[in-house]
Every structure is written in C-alpha cells, then in structure tokens.
Amino acid sequence: MDQKALKKLVESISKTVKSFKKSEIEGLIRLFHSLVKRTDERLNQMGLDRSAFREILHSIFGMTDDMLMDRVFFAFDKDNDSRINVNEWVKGLSVFLRGTFEEKLKFCFEVYYLNGDGYISQDEIFDMLKNSLYQQSSEEETDEGVKELVEITMKKMDYDNDGKISFADFERAVKNDRLLLEVFGPCLPEAQVQLQVPTAQIS
C-alpha cells in the first residue's frame, strides 16, 4: 500500500479517533488491509462484507451468536452500505477496545435496536432472547418462558412504562447495574480478549 496515502489516512482518522495512538491506527489500517485482501481483491471498493466481518468477530473476539454478530455488523456500518470501510473499522474498534463506559453504552444500545426508531421494542427483545432458554419439552413452553423473561426484563428496565426501552431507560438501568450492559446478549469482546488484542494484534 502507498505509504503516502497511508500517512494521510492515519492523519485524517486520528482527528476523529482519539483513543488510539497514530502508530496504533496505522497498525489497524494495515490489519484492515490484510483482512480485506484475503476476502476482496478490488481495492477501490475496500470494505469488509458481513460474512468476513462475522468471521473476524468470531475468530478474534470469540463471539458466537450469529444474530448478534449481524447486529454488531450493522452497528459498525454507520453508512449502511453493507460494507465496513476503513473509517468505520477504526472507529468501531476504538469503542470495542478502548471505549469509555458511555461509548460502550451507546454502542450496545445501537446493537440492540435494529429498526432504527431509537427504541428497543418488546418484539425485538423477544427475538434476541428467543434462544436464551435451553430446549424445554415443547416449543410452546419455551415461548412461554421467553415471554415471561421479556416481561421480567421490561419490569426491570422500562422505567417510564411505555412498553419499550428508550436510551434513557437503558442508560439508567445499566448505570444501576453494570451487568445489564450486554443484557440481550454478548456484543462486546470479552475482558481477556480486550486486554490481549491491542498488544498482540496492533503492534
């Protein structure tokens, strides 16, 4: 890759992403390129598609839930072009690896609301929790169990009782109990990964 273009890219990204050093950003860009090269040869349309990104989430960050990985993909993909470009990549990873509590809070909320109306609806919660119970004797029973679990969650998190979870609700609940940050499924790297990745991968 062209050294000059790289420098320029690093400069421009470092203006918006403060949590990485320039050298780290450079490393991340190089990493991005190597990852893209493996999957997509055309450099002008550089970007990770969904399946490639999922592969990365799985192999590096230890995520397993397909549905959540898709949601993480959409949260990374700010411009909704179904590809993660280099800007989105660095920005996303800054939250992933160095994000403050607030940034992560926002990120998780984005992962959990899908249809973009700014709320997490009960149906969405149901979808996300659908697979959270081990198979019971019948499907109906499982559904019943999930429904009750959704009710429990709503009772806990829907402070304004409007039947859906707003960002304010989410923020309040998580601030009360940090365990609720990834309440509808793991969407952040695990703690030990978080510590290892910056040292191992970037440098």
Next chain:
Amino acid sequence: MGVTLTKSAQWTAAGRGPATLEVTPLNEAILQEIIVFVESFLYMYPREAKFVFVEPLGWKTSLEPLAFGSGYVVSEKTVKSEEVDKNGEPLLFLSVPQIKVRSFGQLSCLLYIAKDKKLKEAQACLEANRDPVVKILGSDYSTTKREDSSALRILDKIIKDDDPEHEIKTNIAMLIQQMDMHLLNYSLKHISLEIRLNPSAIKNDVELLQRYSGKGEQTVLESIEYTSDYEFSNGCRAPPWRQIHGEMCYVLVKPHDVEALCITCSTEGVFLNGGKTDDATEINYERKGKIYKDLITILREKSATFSKNMAKQGNTFNEEQQKETFQPDEAPKKEEVTTKADAEKSTLQMNPINFVRNPIGKRLEPSLNWKSTVDLKDHRSSGRDTQEEKHARIEKGRSSVVSGRMQSARKAADKPEEILSESSSESEEDEEPPDHRQEANADLPSEYWQIQKLVKYLKGGNQTATVIALCSMRDFNLAQETCQLAIRDVGGLEVLINLLDTDEVKCKIGSLKILKEISHNPQIRRNIVDLGGLPIMVNILDSPNKNLKCLAAETIANVAKFRRARQAVRQHGGITKLVALLDCGQSPSEPPQPSLYETRDVEVARCGAQALWSCSKSYANKEAIRKAGGIPLLARLLKTSHEDMLIPVVGTLQECASEENYRAAIKAERIIENLVKNLNSANEQLQEHCAMAIYQCAEDEETRDLVRLHGGLKPLASLLGKTDNKERLAAVTGAIWKCSISKENVTKFREYRAIETLVGLLSDQPEEVLVNVVGALGECCQEYENRVLVRKCGGIQPLVSLLVGINQSLLVNVTKAVGACAVEPESMMIIDRLDGVRLLWSLLKNPHPDVKASAAWALCPCIENAKDAGEMVRSFVGGLELVVNLLKSDNKEVLASVCAAITNIAKDQENLAVITDHGVVPLLSKLANTNNDKLRHHLAEAIARCCMWGRNRVAFGEYKAVAPLVRYLKSDDTNVHRATTQALYQLSEDANNCITMHENGAVKLLLDMVGSPDQSLQEAAAGCISNIRRLALATEKARYA
C-alpha cells in the same frame, strides 16, 4: 413418604417398640422437609396434586372442624371437602378425630390449615401410615419390601401401560423418589456430623485390652479396669450427673512403665482426669490433658511399653478390633455414601432440565447402604448431647468477650473439641441455629413464587437469561429473611454456587452479588458451606478480575462466621490467597482507565482484610495468616487513612493479637504507632478495635511503653468519658488496664484524671467493662497517691460491694484491687467497716483456684493493717480451719498465697495457737519439697512465724521440714534466701534441727549468706550459725568435761 423416611421412621421407633417417631433434631428436620415438599406440591405440580390416592391416608388429627374454611362442608363433628373424586366421594373426610385424605392437593391445603400444628399433623400422618407410598400409588410401588428393584418396576409399568392415569402416577412416583433422594442427602449430612464414641465401642476396647493385660513382659498393660462395676441400662458407668457431660465411664489403667492412669471416656473422646481423690471413692473429674480419639491412642501416647507391645500384638489385635467394633469401618463407608450422593446431586444440578431422566435405580443405592451402616441408638443419644452442648454454648456466648485469659481457659476446657482450632474471641456467632424452614407463616409470601420463577431461569437459561434473572433477583430485598430463605428453599443456592464454577464472568459476578447479601443469614451460611461453596469462592480469589475477587472475599467474610466454614477456607488454601489480596493495595501502576467490570486495587485489599477478619477468629487461621506473611501487609495497610480499610485491618490484628507470635510481630512491625493514631479517629468501631488490639498487645512491657511514647494514653483516658458505647468502653478500659501495669503509664493516667473516671465507672456498667475497670484500679492502687485518690473519690465502697459477684475474672480483679487499697490503714478502716474482710475470707471457698489465691493475697494487707487484726480473724467462725485446709490445694499460687496469709495470721499468738491445733505444722512441712521459688519464699516465712509457738520448732524437725529448707539456700532468689535464713534461725533454737542442718551442709551456705549486702539476711544467717556453733561447743564441753 418415600423410602428414606420410612426407613428413618422405622429405625427410630425400633428402639422403643411402639411405632412412633421420636423427637430428634434429625426427625424434625426430615419432617420439615416433607412439609415443605407437600406444601409446595399444589403449586408446583397442579396436575399431580389432583391425583386420587389408591387408598386414603388416615390418621388421628388434632385439628378442629371449625378450622376448615372455604372449599369444605363443615358440620359440628365432620368436615368434607367440596373437591370429590370420580365417584363423588370427598377427597378429604374428617370425622373427629379420624381424618382421611386422598390427594396431594388436599394434603397441601390441610397443612395450610394446620398452621403451627403442621409438624404434629405430619408426624401423626406418617406414624399412622408406615408406607405412605403404597397407599398413594398402590402396592406395586411398595418401598419396604423389595426396595432395590422398585425403580425398575416403575419403568416397566411405564412401558407396559398406556393409561393416562399412569403417566400421572409415574410422575408422582418420580417426585417421591426425588424427595427421597433429597431427604437422604439431608439426613446424611446430619448424621455425618455426629460420629462420636459410644459406650459399646469403649466396652469393646476395654474388654479387648483386658484380654491382653496381666503380669509379665509380653502383655500390653498390667491391668485395666472400670472404676465402677455398675453398668447403667444405656451402657454407661459414669454417675448420671456426669453422663450429662457426655462422660460414659472411667477406667483405671496400670501400664508397665508409668504410674497408674485414671482415664475418662466421654463421647468426645478419652482423656486423663484428676485421678482418685483422697477418700478413694470419688474421682476428680477435671480434665488434665489432651483429648484423644480412643483408649488405644491415649495409651500409646502415655506408655512406651504399651505401644511397643501393641506393635507386637498388633496384627491379632487389629483383626479383633475390626471384627468387634463397627466404629472404625463405619465412618469411611458413610463418607463414601455421602460423596456418591453428592456426585449424584451435582449431576442433577448440571442439567437441571433433564433430571427426570436420570437412572433412578442408581439413586436408590445410598439408602440401602445407609440403612445397614448407621447405628441407631448411638445416633439418638449423641443428638441429645449436641443439644445440650448447644445450650451450654449459648450461655457462654452471653458472658463477656473481653474478660481475659482465665475465662478463655475455662471455655477451652468446656469445649475440648475446639481447643486446637479456636481462640477465646469466639462469640455467639458460633451457635448452630436450628434449621427451621418457614413454618410460622403458613402463607408463603408472593416473593417466594417470584423468586422461584427467577431460579427457573437460572437453571434453564443461557448466559444472557441468567444475567437477567440474577439482576432481577437483586431487586428483591435480599436483606429480608423471607427472601433469603426463599432462594434457598426453591433450590436457588445450588444454582448460584454452580454458576461460580462456570467461565462466565458476568454470571459469577451476579451470583456473588446475591450470595454476598444472603450470606448475612446464619442458616444460609451453613447451607453454602454444606453445598461446597467455599472451595469455589476460594478459587475465585485467584481470578484476574478484581471485581470478582472482591465479591468472593466479601462473601467469604460473611460465610466464615462459624468454625466449620473457617476451617474450610483454610483447608482449601484460602488464607494464603486472601493474604495475597492485601498486597494489591500497594501496586503503584493503577491502570488509568479501569475496565468495565473492574474495581480498584484498594478495594480488593479491603475485601481481603474483611475476609481475613472473619477467618482470624480461629486459632489455626491466625497461624496461617502469619505464615502467609500477612502481618507486614496488614501493617502497611494500617498506614492508609480510609476507615473502610482500617476497620477490618485493625479487627484482624485485634483478633490475632491474642497470640504471642503476633504480639511480637506487631511490635516488630511498629504497628502500635498506627493503632494509637487511629484511636483518635472519629469512627467508634475503629476506636473500639484499636483499643482492643492495644488491650491484647499490652501484655508486653515494651508495648506498654510504646503506647505511652506514641501518646496513646491521652486518647484512651478521654475515651473513658464516653460511656454510651459499651463495646468500645469495654475495649478502652481493657487497654487502660493492661497499660497501667507499667508505673509510668499510671502516672500519666493520674495526670489525665483517668483514675477518678475509672472510679465513677464502678457502678451501672456491664460485667465486661467492670472487669477491666477494676483490673485497672487494681494496678493503679499499687501506688500510694492513687490509693488515696481512690479512697477520696469514694471508690472503696463500690469495690467491696463487687466482692459478692460470681464472675470469676471480675472476682480476681476485685480482690486484687481491694487488697491493694487495704495497704492504706485509712482505707483499711473503710474496708473493715464494710465487712470487706469477711467477704474476702468467704471467697477462699470459691471453687476457682485463681479466685482463692487472689483472695488470700488480698487478705494479707488486710490482716496487716486492720486494728485488732487478731480479734477480727478469730471472729470468723471456722475461718482459720478453712485457711489451714487450703494448704492441701495442689495449685502453687493458692499455696503461696495461703502461706503468706498464714504468715500474717500467725503474728497473733492466740491465732497461731489455733492454727497449730488445726495442724498447720505437718501441712507446711509437707509442702517443703518444692522447686517453686515463690512458694518457697512464702512457705519459709510462714514456717519462721509458726516457730513462735509451743514446740512447733521441734515439730517441724520431726516432720522433716528442715533438710529441704537448707536446700532453699541454693536458690537464686534473694527473697527465698531471706525468708529461709529467718526460718532456719528460728528452727536452730532446737538442737536436733541444728544437727540436721549441719548434716545437710547448711553452715557453708549460711556463711555465704553472711556476706550478703542485705542486713536482715546477714543477721539471721549469723544468728543461725551461732546457734549451730553453740551447740557444737556445748557438745565438746560435755564430751571433754
């Protein structure tokens, strides 16, 4: 209900004949379990609850028809349920007093109605229906006849029958089996705690040893026999009033190589007692040595020949022992069963959803083993013992925590099984509370059902669902007992503990947060330990996640409030790990941005200290903390200024300071300085623990000086004025007491006007405060100014009035203080007027030797300073005889003090005559062979005094007191020299004594004494020599004249 219970009911009844369940803790616990099971049946399995029993369960009830409410047709003598079976028969029919019930639903309802009579009803029901399973499900399901194959038959049934009724029936059978399993585990836990010696085991041992005893080289013992031939029906030989202490019999053993041993066999083990007393019919029951697990062990320890010959005879002996006693092989078998059962249980927990499919046949095994290995009678009697022991402990818990060495010694003697691992600072925390399941409130609170639902998600959900359930569970008021017990009763504890064993950090955090809260409940603590929660938590202490470490340490801090838990922490290496946590607080490289679920290093150290504090209540743990290098770390943490941190740190130090090793280390680590600094803190609890730590450490002189040098006396004195917080006051007065052993400190205290305040505290204070206040006054009054001060503040009257107390530590201190005051003639007058001398005198009858000695010491200045002392002493009827008889004591301190008292009493000629009549001379002479310098000193003085009457000089010679006295001159103690030369001088007035002295080489020793700088010593020695010399001259003269 079910196999286990039927078994348990049978065997307890078998001891007595009629088929009744006896009221033992185990039975009660089993009944409680069943009640919980039946009560929740209606809600948990509504379909099965409607199932109509094959035969009704009938029994005599104590319930009144009027107690039944809606859902029943009630008349004066009968009650019918509205619920009926296919044929229209009511499912519950009561015709006073007979009741017939035909479904679980009705049983559930009945128990609700029974309210506080639940237990009685359940018992009556089970007594009347010895095999309830047969009545419920039909004889195919009998559990009493061919138990082993019943599970298989159930499975057969399922395969053969398609009848829908059978599905329900099978479900019920399964449920009962599960219940059975649960009960089995439950009762095993109970029983495994209670393996003890029993009369028959002892009897076997004794018979066996008798067979191998007799004259000759090859036998193991010369003889072994019981002290009493009479055997009570329960197999014990100890008199009934000793049996209540758990003692079963006493054996006299004559080994080949050592003196005869008198051994007590009790349920806790065997130990040496005080031996036969003088009148030969009585035994001195007091324990004189360590407790051993059985006769063989103690004899091995005591007699070398025994263990040698045992080794020779070993093979045959062991074989016989194996054959005859079931005790040794019973224990391991039980162990095996327990572990098997545990293993079963853990598989149940691992896949909670599928547990119905587990092979049921296998689960039945433990019940069969169990039946054949447990000795019923033994268990029953030992159950009673634990109750008594519990009772005794409750009483002990009430007495003071602070009152010092003596009490702890007594405590230790009372609780021999705890000697090795426990310290004096155990408090009522150690009570084993009866495990009562919610029985009082029949209507389960709504939380119960909600919590049950959440636990279901814990069991059957993935990580996400689990975290949600855990977070929701914390919305309940977990400080409330109903919620705590609800979590346990719906099986939540097992799941919470299982979660700790997973790799999911969030689940672990959530689970620990709940465990931390509910472990404030003593019952839950026990359950956590029983479920093996501690080892897992100890492992978590190694986790890289600090938040997890903190939570685990905090939970351990809560759980380790009783002995078994503390022991478990230690045995799983927890102490070392906790000590390692203390090291966290110091690392300078705090990460700039703590990660999401993280917490600070200081917090980790604080939690570690908190846990260590709890653990440090056991002796062995104190040692473990020290060995793990905990003291320097604690010292370092003590330099911080966070109260949250300081309290557990000082708390731990204070607990540990009861050990000599620690006190030395505390001095070496310069901890005192920081303790003193924190006395000035605003936090009462911190002040209390600092004062307590100083109290413990100030046994040592250097430490007392350090407290003064660091300015600790002033804050102590000012805290003395704050009397609202009694715990703190007790600690502060304790610290003042110990500090005032040093004279310089006393001067300081006087400067701070602490003595006046102390006198003010002599009334209206709890005993633990009084003990220390009086102790401090006793030390202060060693000085003239303070004695005057105490008198002027009106301190003497309250002191004298405390002489009538019963607390031993208090009495020891009070007598000392009164004695110190009596040195002042004016104070003595007041004491005399208040009849204090008589009170002191009557304390000579106190059973405790320390009190006796202290009272006798106090009497010395009293007699010395009282006006008409001779008359006063004579006025106590029987008093002189009492004093003389105390010379028969075997406690050196008592003997020395009584000798001192006799020295003073004998100053009055008339009294000397009386005590001579009571035989003081032979008694004193008998004591002469002693190596104890304190006793020698006072004994010699007493002898010198007693020479002044009649032919006592000659009598001492006749009773052979002279030769030992001469040997006293070889001692290093000048006090002994002075007293001895006085005595010898007096004795040398008699010619025969002079001869004895000369024969024993007294002259040379006395000549050395003449060179002493001590004038009175010189004179007495010279006088004695001159007497001897004069005799020699006279003899020569007679010979050559």
